[in-house]
Amino acid sequence: MLNILFVCYGNICRSPVAEGIFRQLVAEAGLEEQISCDSAGTASFHIGQLPDRRTRENALEHGLTLTHRARRLTGDDLAQFDYFVAMDETNLEAIEKLNYRSTGLYSNDTIFLLREFDPDVSDQPNVPDPYYEGTEVFEEVYQIALRCCRQLLAYIMNRDVQPE
Secondary structure (H helix, E strand, C coil): CEEEEEEECCCCCHHHHHHHHHHHHHHHCCCCCCEEEEEEECCCCCCCCCCCHHHHHHHHHCCCCCCCCCCECCHHHHHHCCEEEECCHHHHHHHHHHHHHHHCCCCCCCEEEHHHHCCCCCCCCCCCCCCCCCHHHHHHHHHHHHHHHHHHHHHHHHHCCCCC
């Protein structure tokens, strides 16, 4: 079983929607027995909370129900997950620092920015944080996550998923 962890700051906007989209894509591909995912935040402000109301409303508009409860990234995650997908460079750096402190290892092929998988080439490496923004940014985040998660799944399937 491959385990993928999506990571943002508070785990209530970007990473839960990426997790939900990726989970849905995995189910549509019939790969639930081979791939699982979760999400976490690098901060502890919202532990135990559902995703932001605006994130949930936007996801529902696309037929996606988000029930994840916010949690913080921990050193234990490093042993449990195979891939770490950060929403921005700050969270990528936090994963890398935790990884280095916990294991002394660093791997370029297991820790990514989500937008590394964006087929719409952009100079922007970060998924925008919609928390202090309007509803249009929540939709932008959904669309970015959707197209990137499609490419991420293709990458993982080509690299790690064996036909049954």
